[in-house]
Amino acid sequence: MIESPSIRITVPQDNDKEEINRKTGLAYAAAFSLFAAVVSGLLAGWLLDRWLGTKPWLLVAGVILGAAAGFYELIRISAKIS
Numbered sequence: 001m002i003e004s005p006s007i008r009i010t011v012p013q014d015n016d017k018e019e020i021n022r023k024t025g026l027a028y029a030a031a032f033s034l035f036a037a038v039v040s041g042l043l044a045g046w047l048l049d050r051w052l053g054t055k056p057w058l059l060v061a062g063v064i065l066g067a068a069a070g071f072y073e074l075i076r077i078s079a080k081i082s
Helices: 014-052 057-081
Strands: none
Touching: 014 057
């Protein structure tokens, strides 16, 4: 007769659930801040290009600056997760 080892299922405590929810929220916030920063830089660069007639240079600069700001926020928020 083969005996199987006992299987234990542990239910997370309320504190663990709160910590998981906090970390999940921070991860979503980090991803959203990266997306929002790139899109806002893109829109600002596009609008300035149309207004000043410097196509496509301010659009490119806006995307680069938005990405830099977004990655800064991503790293800053990700540090809070651990």
